[in-house]
Amino acid sequence: MNKYFISLLFTFSTIGIIYSQNTATKRLQEDVINVKIDSLLSLLTLEEKVAMCHAQSKFSTKGVERLGIPEIWMSDGPHGVRAEISWDSWDYAGWTNDSITAFPALTCLAASFNPELSAQFGKSIGEEALYREKDVLLGPGVNIYRTPLNGRNFEYLGEDPYLASKLVVPYIKGVQKNNVAACVKHFALNNQEHWRSTINVEASDRALHEIYLPAFKAAVTEAGVWSIMGAYNKFRGQHTTHHELLTNKILKKDWGFDGVVISDWSSTHDTMEAALNGLDMEMGTGTDGLGTTTSNHYDYYYLASPFLKAIKQGKIDESVVDDKVKRILRLMYRTTLKPNRGFGRINNKEHHMVARKVAQEGIVLLKNENNFFPIEDKKGVTIAVIGENATRSMTAGGGSSELKPQFEISPLEGIKQRYKNAKIIHAMGYHTGASVYDNIIPSKLNQDSLRVQAIETAKKADIVLYVGGLNKSHLQDCEGDDRQTYELPYNQKEFINQLKAVNPKLGMLLVTGNAVETPWLDKVDGLIQTWYLGSMAGHAIADVISGDVNPSGKLPFSFPKQLKDNGAHFYGELSYPGDGTNQYYKEDILVGYRWHDTKNVKPQYAFGYGLSYTDFSISDIETNKKKYNTEDIITVVCNVKNIGNEDGAEVVQVYVGKKKSKVKRALKELKGFNKINVQSGTTKTVTINIPVSSLAYYNENKSGWDIEKGDYIIYVGNASNNIIKTLPINIK
Ligand code: BGC
Numbered sequence: 001m002n003k004y005f006i007s008l009l010f011t012f013s014t015i016g017i018i019y020s021q022n023t024a025t026k027r028l029q030e031d032v033i034n035v036k037i038d039s040l041l042s043l044l045t046l047e048e049k050v051a052m053c054h055a056q057s058k059f060s061t062k063g064v065e066r067l068g069i070p071e072i073w074m075s076d077g078p079h080g081v082r083a084e085i086s087w088d089s090w091d092y093a094g095w096t097n098d099s100i101t102a103f104p105a106l107t108c109l110a111a112s113f114n115p116e117l118s119a120q121f122g123k124s125i126g127e128e129a130l131y132r133e134k135d136v137l138l139g140p141g142v143n144i145y146r147t148p149l150n151g152r153n154f155e156y157l158g159e160d161p162y163l164a165s166k167l168v169v170p171y172i173k174g175v176q177k178n179n180v181a182a183c184v185k186h187f188a189l190n191n192q193e194h195w196r197s198t199i200n201v202e203a204s205d206r207a208l209h210e211i212y213l214p215a216f217k218a219a220v221t222e223a224g225v226w227s228i229m230g231a232y233n234k235f236r237g238q239h240t241t242h243h244e245l246l247t248n249k250i251l252k253k254d255w256g257f258d259g260v261v262i263s264d265w266s267s268t269h270d271t272m273e274a275a276l277n278g279l280d281m282e283m284g285t286g287t288d289g290l291g292t293t294t295s296n297h298y299d300y301y302y303l304a305s306p307f308l309k310a311i312k313q314g315k316i317d318e319s320v321v322d323d324k325v326k327r328i329l330r331l332m333y334r335t336t337l338k339p340n341r342g343f344g345r346i347n348n349k350e351h352h353m354v355a356r357k358v359a360q361e362g363i364v365l366l367k368n369e370n371n372f373f374p375i376e377d378k379k380g381v382t383i384a385v386i387g388e389n390a391t392r393s394m395t396a397g398g399g400s401s402e403l404k405p406q407f408e409i410s411p412l413e414g415i416k417q418r419y420k421n422a423k424i425i426h427a428m429g430y431h432t433g434a435s436v437y438d439n440i441i442p443s444k445l446n447q448d449s450l451r452v453q454a455i456e457t458a459k460k461a462d463i464v465l466y467v468g469g470l471n472k473s474h475l476q477d478c479e480g481d482d483r484q485t486y487e488l489p490y491n492q493k494e495f496i497n498q499l500k501a502v503n504p505k506l507g508m509l510l511v512t513g514n515a516v517e518t519p520w521l522d523k524v525d526g527l528i529q530t531w532y533l534g535s536m537a538g539h540a541i542a543d544v545i546s547g548d549v550n551p552s553g554k555l556p557f558s559f560p561k562q563l564k565d566n567g568a569h570f571y572g573e574l575s576y577p578g579d580g581t582n583q584y585y586k587e588d589i590l591v592g593y594r595w596h597d598t599k600n601v602k603p604q605y606a607f608g609y610g611l612s613y614t615d616f617s618i619s620d621i622e623t624n625k626k627k628y629n630t631e632d633i634i635t636v637v638c639n640v641k642n643i644g645n646e647d648g649a650e651v652v653q654v655y656v657g658k659k660k661s662k663v664k665r666a667l668k669e670l671k672g673f674n675k676i677n678v679q680s681g682t683t684k685t686v687t688i689n690i691p692v693s694s695l696a697y698y699n700e701n702k703s704g705w706d707i708e709k710g711d712y713i714i715y716v717g718n719a720s721n722n723i724i725k726t727l728p729i730n731i732k
Pocket of ligand 1: 076077138185264265400
């Protein structure tokens with residue numbers, strides 16, 4: 001044996017020893033903690049145990065002072081740590097030291113297709129939560145994007161379970177590195193806000209396991225998430241927050257979840273169900289309408305006095321509360337009771353840079369005729385930045401994810417700071433209320449004069465950049481209800497036509513967390529999807545429109561041309577939003593691009609689509625073999641050449657489909673992707689590994705996963721509707 005080989009062997013065996021030592025140490029630590037938990041449990045009275053299972057204030061639960069058991073403090077999530085809320089009401093507490101970094105909303109993170117960035121996002125937001133002395137961060141949200149009307153889509157990771165899983169795992173690990181628990185939400189099937197607290201969802205086992213659960217499963221089994229939040233809606237007649245199948249069986253038994261199930265705020269409905277179906281901690285219940293008026297109203301919670309009474313009467317076994325308290329204590333040992341927990345950081349340069357980077361990488365260039373973008377910063381050129389969304393705060397509003405950032409750079413401000421030579425002029429065009437920069441336009445001007453003024457401003461410019469879209473008001477991208485129409489509000493279609501009529505050089509920034517109808521598309525030469533980008537919004541936008549950063553984001557959901565082109569809407573009201581009592585997920589597993597592909601309904605913009613300022617050629621696409629066993633890994637290799645003049649990043653996407661199948665299948669499903677930076681004129685090799693086991697479908701007859709043998713097709717491309725090569729493979 002030569003020296004090199006011996007040293008290699010030594011290194012491997014050392015790594016092996018360290019690895020097994022690490023797992024042994026971890027197991028030992030867990031054993032020690034379990035002993036501590038058991039001994040604490042034996043010291044607690046029944047009353048104290050029950051008191052730990054429900055809120056003592058809007059965002060905290062009781063500790064047990066005599067035993068040194070701390071309170072647990074929580075905060076929303078998911079794209080920044082929310083400002084302090086009052087003890088007993090939803091009012092802000094009015095602190096002056098609770099401003100934070102607003103990170104981009106999660107649709108933007110999903111559009112980055114970059115798990116490494118998700119890790120940085122999680123680590124940074126976790127540090128901010130720790131600084132704010134939070135034990136649980138109420139996020140991330142992974143409910144699947146089923147309809148573009150869902151008011152809360154902006155908080156989630158898009159329409160594809162694989163993409164959502166790949167991004168949620170590093171986020172959670174990043175948060176929890178700080179000894180702060182992530183709380184993945186809302187478990188499960190909370191895919192619309194309309195009637196969210198009453199609607200009963202009916203969906204098949206396949207839709208459940210193949211579409212709606214995988215991101216939660218990854219959060220539990222891959223990221224080891226320490227808490228999970230139930231949802232408001234019902235599933236098959238039972239409230240999801242205390243659900244026999246979802247919480248008890250799938251989450252706790254099948255996936256082995258050892259953390260805490262927390263209710264959504266006011267999603268608990270019954271003592272026996274909550275106790276027996278796996279809910280560990282009840283939050284936000286407006287008991288009997290007593291709300292904030294009774295001083296001890298927390299005692300009326302389902303998991304408070306009624307729970308205690310039921311245990312005392314022998315209707316519920318004491319082991320039930322013991323299990324909940326053990327989980328809660330375990331969460332404490334992972335967070336607030338962790339030795340040397342650290343202090344966290346807030347509003348620092350590094351977090352701002354992470355926010356900016358996620359924003360830069362998530363922004364999607366949708367259309368770029370005549371190379372409208374990037375816009376050069378030239379002397380003598382006047383750029384009109386038009387639209388209320390150019391100055392409106394997008395961290396305010398939207399519901400529980402609303403933030404109080406230390407600062408928020410608006411698109412207009414970002415553009416003004418970046419463009420030093422060109423002249424930037426601005427007009428609002430319409431005004432819908434609360435805006436951080438209200439002083440720009442005197443409020444007495446009515447909408448007509450705003451419109452006229454904007455048209456006049458557009459006439460004076462060489463280039464017009466219209467900043468439109470939705471906002472965070474009720475019935476738009478906002479919690480509590482859904483959008484009422486697919487089109488843009490405030491007559492924006494007509495407004496865009498008017499702008500085009502006076503100035504043909506028109507481009508648009510679409511500020512939304514959702515797809516919208518685009519009948520005005522031929523009026524704009526350039527179109528960029530900017531999402532809600534948080535503190536650094538304006539800087540990131542300026543980075544991309546100036547060309548300092550080459551866009552590389554890809555849509556994490558499909559943009560249907562019309563609402564009925566979306567699978568959920570195709571089936572009419574019973575499918576969305578339901579009849580007021582029930583709704584049926586009739587499109588079944590064909591959510592998002594799975595519907596468009598399989599039914600051959602062309603979207604306006606497809607899942608996975610996004611342009612760049614450069615061009616890539618993807619070639620030499622191959623699989624390592626043609627025939628595989630069920631335990632094998634399929635390796636897809638290709639070369640990505642940057643054939644344009646700018647450095648840039650491309651996302652190679654691998655989808656898999658099975659034409660002849662004994663069960664219903666989508667034409668193809670995303671099973672792997674890889675985002676890669678490639679310098680102009682150079683080529684990089686990309687490798688994507690797909691375990692054959694991930695091609696399994698959920699077999700409803702045996703309530704388990706099955707891999708079908710036979711011929712499959714591998715689709716490789718850079719968008720779900722731009723497949724460059726298909727390769728046949730066979731599974732033996
Ligand atoms: C939301 C949750 C949120 C909670 C606390 C609920 O209305 O659905 O996502 O974490 O409020 O603010």
